Amino acid sequence: LIRLKDIFKSYSLGKTVVRALNGISLEISRGEYVALMGPSGSGKSTLMHILGCLDTPDAGSYFFDGTDTARFNDRELARLRNRAFGFVFQSFNLLPRLSALANVELPMLYAGVGRRARINRATELLELVGLGDRLRHKPNELSGGEMQRVAIARALANEPEVILADEPTGNLDSRTGAEIMRLFDRLAEEGKTVVIVTHDPGIAEHCRRIVRLRDGEIVADESRRSG
Amino acid sequence: LIRLKDIFKSYSLGKTVVRALNGISLEISRGEYVALMGPSGSGKSTLMHILGCLDTPDAGSYFFDGTDTARFNDRELARLRNRAFGFVFQSFNLLPRLSALANVELPMLYAGVGRRARINRATELLELVGLGDRLRHKPNELSGGEMQRVAIARALANEPEVILADEPTGNLDSRTGAEIMRLFDRLAEEGKTVVIVTHDPGIAEHCRRIVRLRDGEIVADESRRSG
Numbered sequence: 001l002i003r004l005k006d007i008f009k010s011y012s013l014g015k016t017v018v019r020a021l022n023g024i025s026l027e028i029s030r031g032e033y034v035a036l037m038g039p040s041g042s043g044k045s046t047l048m049h050i051l052g053c054l055d056t057p058d059a060g061s062y063f064f065d066g067t068d069t070a071r072f073n074d075r076e077l078a079r080l081r082n083r084a085f086g087f088v089f090q091s092f093n094l095l096p097r098l099s100a101l102a103n104v105e106l107p108m109l110y111a112g113v114g115r116r117a118r119i120n121r122a123t124e125l126l127e128l129v130g131l132g133d134r135l136r137h138k139p140n141e142l143s144g145g146e147m148q149r150v151a152i153a154r155a156l157a158n159e160p161e162v163i164l165a166d167e168p169t170g171n172l173d174s175r176t177g178a179e180i181m182r183l184f185d186r187l188a189e190e191g192k193t194v195v196i197v198t199h200d201p202g203i204a205e206h207c208r209r210i211v212r213l214r215d216g217e218i219v220a221d222e223s224r225r226s227g
Numbered sequence: 228l229i230r231l232k233d234i235f236k237s238y239s240l241g242k243t244v245v246r247a248l249n250g251i252s253l254e255i256s257r258g259e260y261v262a263l264m265g266p267s268g269s270g271k272s273t274l275m276h277i278l279g280c281l282d283t284p285d286a287g288s289y290f291f292d293g294t295d296t297a298r299f300n301d302r303e304l305a306r307l308r309n310r311a312f313g314f315v316f317q318s319f320n321l322l323p324r325l326s327a328l329a330n331v332e333l334p335m336l337y338a339g340v341g342r343r344a345r346i347n348r349a350t351e352l353l354e355l356v357g358l359g360d361r362l363r364h365k366p367n368e369l370s371g372g373e374m375q376r377v378a379i380a381r382a383l384a385n386e387p388e389v390i391l392a393d394e395p396t397g398n399l400d401s402r403t404g405a406e407i408m409r410l411f412d413r414l415a416e417e418g419k420t421v422v423i424v425t426h427d428p429g430i431a432e433h434c435r436r437i438v439r440l441r442d443g444e445i446v447a448d449e450s451r452r453s454g
């Protein structure tokens with residue numbers, strides 16, 4: 001489903017260059033449940049943004065479902081992004097003026113879903129993440145972990161094929177974090193492709209495969225035998 | 228040093244009222260090393276904002292170093308805040324247009340520290356948290372864990388008596404997180420008062436005392452015997 005080959009991405013700041021991704025090749029099949037780990041600053045979020053077509057690499061190729069993403073124009077890329085990927089950002093990226101409910105409705109609005117269906121599904125998803133009594137709260141009227149859970153609910157709005165979650169439990173207590181992991185486990189069992197950035201080995205244990213990054217390169221890629 | 232008595236704080240949103248703090252009494256002596264734990268939404272950040280004089284309760288009293296904080300005017304409160312407290316926000320709260328170095332210099336600028344001394348100390352603190360090669364980066368040119376570490380360095384700029392850190396390791400891998408905890412351990416050994424919100428029992432183990440919140444109330448307050 002996902003085939004990255006020799007991906008490079010660097011940022012230049014004045015005279016210095018930061019090589020965020022320094023030659024990444026990675027294949028992920030449909031339905032895989034992958035943990036992406038590595039030290040702070042090793043390139044995990046940069047790789048996740050490229051996987052979710054939110055950013056383009058400086059070099060290398062990215063084939064999604066057999067098609068070369070370099071051939072898409074901006075409009076096709078946006079349509080692919082909104083349909084195929086559900087993205088949980090490390091910094092949540094909720095729209096500050098919209099309520100929790102309206103934030104979760106947004107991807108469905110872009111996909112042309114009708115008002116009644118949008119509100120029902122957004123309410124269902126917010127109840128699923130334990131925020132049934134915070135529907136009308138705006139982001140600055142929510143706690144850190146509550147904002148994170150709104151971001152998770154929003155990522156699932158269009159039932160995307162691929163869920164990319166960047167540190168989805170960083171602000172959650174262990175019990176709430178475990179509830180969220182049960183949700184991701186279930187999505188993986190249903191055949192969704194799930195990639196989770198985490199630095200918590202307890203979270204990574206839920207996944208079947210662990211890819212480790214260091215200084216913009218893959219240093220390990222281990223699959224666990226099931227059973 | 229810190230004496231809270233019967234603190235109440237609630238938010239009203241249309242017809243609903245959220246009781247974030249529902250009668251909190253808490254005493255913290257100078258030099259204590261305290262972990263504040265509890266489920267997502269239980270009131271931890273609200274309590275930390277009141278401790279750091281960033282917010283005022285709806286009812287109850289807060290004595291800091293023997294003085295009733297209700298008697299301070301805004302200017303005195305701001306001066307106390309900038310001098311006595313170093314605050315690491317859960318959402319970092321870095322100024323987006325300033326470099327990492329300038330963000331760490333800011334509290335010293337307010338305290339009237341000269342330019343050369345500010346730059347030296349800010350550089351020293353950023354090297355201490357492992358960001359010596361990211362001094363010129365702005366927040367959106369940093370990873371999540373790097374932003375978090377800039378926020379930690381900034382909190383220590385004026386050598387505050389009380390360090391309030393709200394989930395300081397949420398975005399850090401275990402090795403970087405352990406380095407930050409060694410830094411907090413050392414500050415506690417030097418006699419600073421350190422309060423850390425965390426949901427990670429591994430982090431809480433560094434502290435001598437664990438206060439647990441649930442639904443805006445203190446449900447446990449356990450001190451460990453040393454040795």
Ligand SMILES: Nc1ncnc2c1ncn2[C@@H]1O[C@H](COP(=O)(O)OP(=O)(O)OP(=O)(O)O)[C@@H](O)[C@H]1O
Pocket residue numbers: 134137140141142143144145146171172173238239240245246247265266267268269270271272273274317
């Ligand atoms: N400005 C606000 N308006 C309305 N409700 C608010 C506001 N700020 C916080 N709340 C509510 O108050 C409760 C406590 O919030 P607080 O941020 O203190 O929780 P927390 O323990 O820090 O949670 P987390 O671990 O998720 O960061 C939450 O349920 C939240 O929805």
Ligand SMILES: Nc1ncnc2c1ncn2[C@@H]1O[C@H](COP(=O)(O)OP(=O)(O)OP(=O)(O)O)[C@@H](O)[C@H]1O
Pocket residue numbers: 011012013018019020038039040041042043044045046047090361364367368369370371372373398399400
């Ligand atoms: N816009 C940018 N300009 C300059 N440097 C950047 C930019 N964005 C990221 N970087 C740098 O690229 C490196 C990788 O960043 P990235 O966000 O992918 O790391 P990460 O693995 O997600 O880290 P964390 O675990 O701390 O979130 C970091 O060292 C960061 O300083």
Ligand SMILES: [Mg+2]
Pocket residue numbers: 044045046090166370371372
């Ligand atoms: Mg990141």
Ligand SMILES: [Mg+2]
Pocket residue numbers: 143144145271272273317393
């Ligand atoms: Mg909080």
